[in-house]
Amino acid sequence: MDLSPIWLTLKLAGITTLILLVIGLPFAWWLSRGRSLFKIIIEAFITMPLVLPPSVLGFYLLLAFSPQHGLGKWLQKVFDVQFVFSFQGLVLASVIYSVPFMVGPVKSALQQLPSALAEASYTLGKTEWQTFRYVLLPNIKPSLLTAAILTFAHTLGEFGVVLMIGGSIPGVTRVASIAVYDAVEQRDYAMANNYSLILFAITFVLVTGVFVFNKYQAKSPLG
């Protein structure tokens, strides 16, 4: 059995989760503060992957990053980067597709913290960044873990977006969900079953892990 689709899937999910931890947390914090029309529009925009068919998102990404057109052409010319039918393209698509899974739970958790926590920190002379790092983040750990695991698990299960932008190049873009599809197309049901079982097992362990952790950790910050 060729395990490369499984490794590729895990690599994609890991990189996507790391990138979203870096950019998603400050973004969630920004969204959690105040409620302007601009923020509402941005939030609606990043929520779109939850409701749009993945193929629609994949189609637009394919158009945007096609080396024959505007942005894709420019990226290839200036930076020699190609996002279509490449692993970096899968990472980009996964990051966009999974944004709401990282930002949503973190934003809600931050909004549920009493505003007095941040205020107390400010009166101690701490900056907004110090307050975020030392007061707010440590008090939303369960939500943070939930968001990271959901992002990871969601990336494991991507199909439409990755197929549209990455195709099915063995070792490069052929992730597990596409390998299942390919195996079924070739009527190799045993192979499809093997990939499916592995994906099912990994996802089940991850989601169960979150529930078990939250059972002991998820306490109201109000005590």
Place this chain on the structure above:
Amino acid sequence: MISIAIEKKLKAYHGQQVLRVNRQFATGSITKIYGPSGSGKTTSLKVIAGLLTPEQGTIITDGITWFNAETKINLPPQKRNTGFVFQQYALFPNMTVRQHLEYATKDEAWIKRLLLLGKLDTLQEHKPDYLSGGQQQRLAILRALATKPRILLMDEPFSALDAKMKAELIMELKTVIKELNITTLIVSHNPQELEGWADEEMVFE
């Protein structure tokens, strides 16, 4: 000297009302503040700390403008050096007693003195969840004092303390406040508890 002349809209059940505060507080003075719920006591403290912004007016402390609505000066809370004791304590659930103070100051001798003052020296490694209401309230007071603030703003700071602990703590606080010459404003539902301590009073209608 703190000189405050501000106006701030308050959200009330019957629409909006306007909070007007026009008052001077001498440096090192202790003022007790009382009045009915919703009259703007907590809001006033938060305005002084820079946590809320009034629509009109000025706040000037020792000749430095902290807030001026016309010239758009508004010093952030980080730069005002006020100590704030929140009514609900606002302790950090992730930090131990000692970490609360270490987060505010690096002065080890001062931390030691504060822990003794609040009688929390034996509970240094406890997080707020494992402290009683009274212990949490004392920690909130110590944290506010940790930065050696110029102004101490306390919102119902003794509500969870028994009479003996309250008397002892007030005595200790008197010494520290006098020593550091801190201008102190204390909101209390029970102004009698500050008899003989507060120099001035301020009543909200």
